[in-house]
Amino acid sequence: MKIYQKQIKLPAFKRGFHLVTSYIENEFEQLRNIDQGLLQVFIQHTSASLTINENADPSVRTDFASHFNQMVPEDAPYYQHTMEGPDDMPAHLKASLLDSGLIIPITRGRLNLGTWQGIYLCEHRDNGGSRKIVLTAIGE
Amino acid sequence: MKIYQKQIKLPAFKRGFHLVTSYIENEFEQLRNIDQGLLQVFIQHTSASLTINENADPSVRTDFASHFNQMVPEDAPYYQHTMEGPDDMPAHLKASLLDSGLIIPITRGRLNLGTWQGIYLCEHRDNGGSRKIVLTAIGE
Amino acid sequence: MKIYQKQIKLPAFKRGFHLVTSYIENEFEQLRNIDQGLLQVFIQHTSASLTINENADPSVRTDFASHFNQMVPEDAPYYQHTMEGPDDMPAHLKASLLDSGLIIPITRGRLNLGTWQGIYLCEHRDNGGSRKIVLTAIGE
Numbered sequence: 244m245k246i247y248q249k250q251i252k253l254p255a256f257k258r259g260f261h262l263v264t265s266y267i268e269n270e271f272e273q274l275r276n277i278d279q280g281l282l283q284v285f286i287q288h289t290s291a292s293l294t295i296n297e298n299a300d301p302s303v304r305t306d307f308a309s310h311f312n313q314m315v316p317e318d319a320p321y322y323q324h325t326m327e328g329p330d331d332m333p334a335h336l337k338a339s340l341l342d343s344g345l346i347i348p349i350t351r352g353r354l355n356l357g358t359w360q361g362i363y364l365c366e367h368r369d370n371g372g373s374r375k376i377v378l379t380a381i382g383e
Numbered sequence: 384m385k386i387y388q389k390q391i392k393l394p395a396f397k398r399g400f401h402l403v404t405s406y407i408e409n410e411f412e413q414l415r416n417i418d419q420g421l422l423q424v425f426i427q428h429t430s431a432s433l434t435i436n437e438n439a440d441p442s443v444r445t446d447f448a449s450h451f452n453q454m455v456p457e458d459a460p461y462y463q464h465t466m467e468g469p470d471d472m473p474a475h476l477k478a479s480l481l482d483s484g485l486i487i488p489i490t491r492g493r494l495n496l497g498t499w500q501g502i503y504l505c506e507h508r509d510n511g512g513s514r515k516i517v518l519t520a521i522g523e
Numbered sequence: 524m525k526i527y528q529k530q531i532k533l534p535a536f537k538r539g540f541h542l543v544t545s546y547i548e549n550e551f552e553q554l555r556n557i558d559q560g561l562l563q564v565f566i567q568h569t570s571a572s573l574t575i576n577e578n579a580d581p582s583v584r585t586d587f588a589s590h591f592n593q594m595v596p597e598d599a600p601y602y603q604h605t606m607e608g609p610d611d612m613p614a615h616l617k618a619s620l621l622d623s624g625l626i627i628p629i630t631r632g633r634l635n636l637g638t639w640q641g642i643y644l645c646e647h648r649d650n651g652g653s654r655k656i657v658l659t660a661i662g663e
Contacts, residue, residue, distance in 0.1 A: 244384045244386065244524045246524065246559050246560065246662055246663055247559075248559040248628065248630065279386050279387075279388040279519070280386065280519070280521075281423055281519055281521065283561055283626055283628065285626070285627065285628050285635075286637075287635075287636065287637030287638075287640060288637055288639075288640070289575070289576045289577045289637070289639050289640055294479040294483075295429070295479070295483040295484075296429045296475055296478065296479050297429045297475055300464055302463040302464040303464045303472070303475055305463055305464075306461065306462050306463055306464050306472050306475075306476075307475075307476065307479070309459075309461040309462075310455070310459065310461070310476050313459075313461070314454070314594070315590070319589075319590065319593075321586070321589040321590070321593070322586050322589075323582040323585055323586055324580055324582040324583045324585075324586050332583070332586050335576055335577055335583055335586075335587075336586075336587065336590050338576065339574040339575070339576050339587070339621060339643075340480060340620060340621075341479060341480075342482075342622075343574075343575040343625070343640070344575075344625065344626045344627070345483070345484065346423055346425070346484045346486060346626060347425065347484070348388065348423065348425050348517040348519050350388065350517070355425075355427075355517055356427065357426075357427030357428055357429070357515065358427075359428070359429050360427060360428070360429055360483070363479075375637065377628045377630075377635055379559070379560070379561055379628050381521065381560075381561065381661065381662075382386055382521075383386055384524045384526065419526050419527075419528040419659070420526065420659070420661075421563055421659055421661065434619040434623075435569070435619070435623040435624075436569045436615055436618065436619050437569045437615055440604055442603040442604040443604045443612070443615055445603055445604075446601070446602050446603055446604050446612050446615075446616075447615075447616065447619070449599075449601040449602075450595070450599065450601070450616050453599075453601070454594070480620060481619060481620075482622075485623070485624065486563055486565070486624045486626060487565065487624070488528065488563065488565050488657045488659050490528065490657070495565075495567075495657055496567065497566075497567030497568055497569070497655065498567075499568070499569050500567060500568070500569055500623070503619075521661065522526055522661075523526055
């Protein structure tokens, strides 16, 4: 059994939902040494998050942004945590509705995603900057 | 330390929330060889998902369907991804609000779920068909 | 490679969102024996859940409570599962919108959380009582 761990930084993305599957695969070559295992992708932030969804049509990512902006609005009358700007409290809520950590099976050295699955970086701040990710792979 | 991995297909379920705990336990006998460990259940789709919730009263699963249909409606005016039918974009959103991958502790060869916990297959399409699941168990 | 597993009980918390990071770290000393690995925190209940979010300003946790109460209201007209009180069905829905199990990287014997990240116990019942947690750490 082997374990590999690496911290990476994603480039800064604008607010919205962004496909980062190939970025992660390329940054973590050790994946190829694992025949059967699991990869965890963990984001060390509370105003950006991760999810797995459709990797083909960009309009899916646009609709994610529209729906999350409607479901978790800025300036809700009950927000008390408003000092860091109108996009901050919605960003925290969206982060928890999606995921801080994804686990993906590894099979024969590759992520065993379904045909239409990709990893999304969900950037909930207007100016979130570069985001730190911890990658951990375990298997044999 | 041991690792086991297996792909299975769930039978087709109609749109809604369905208990599949015993189906998964029965399909993956190797669980019984693990005294302490973790099981991952991963769904290789973006319009169906997984969650853990109440395993006793079927009205909980009915209320899940009602609430998710209300929280993520069909035909929202801001959807652009509409070519695959009115149930498609809501299915993608519901899939990310729930989980693509569950992790459950394994203790003495069994899933260490709470008394009232069961695994739900969350089928968000009207005709989703059979769904592919990757099971990975690690432990000793 | 090592694996450690332990069941703990959290003290009873009132309905709302509560920081429990240090409680979990203190209860699970074996974490310090792992140089690289993963910790799973699993809650064995369907009306309380877990998430990772901002660890500094308590108003973030207050706003989580306000937003989840608004997004998943009591007494929705379509609820059928009402026998266990008005806070029960919303508790099940909130539990699945958040997480039953968190995975956190372990690095050099410590949880490798971001600077502002903490573990929240999300108590969705008015009188949920003490909650059972299974901790599993794997690594080397």
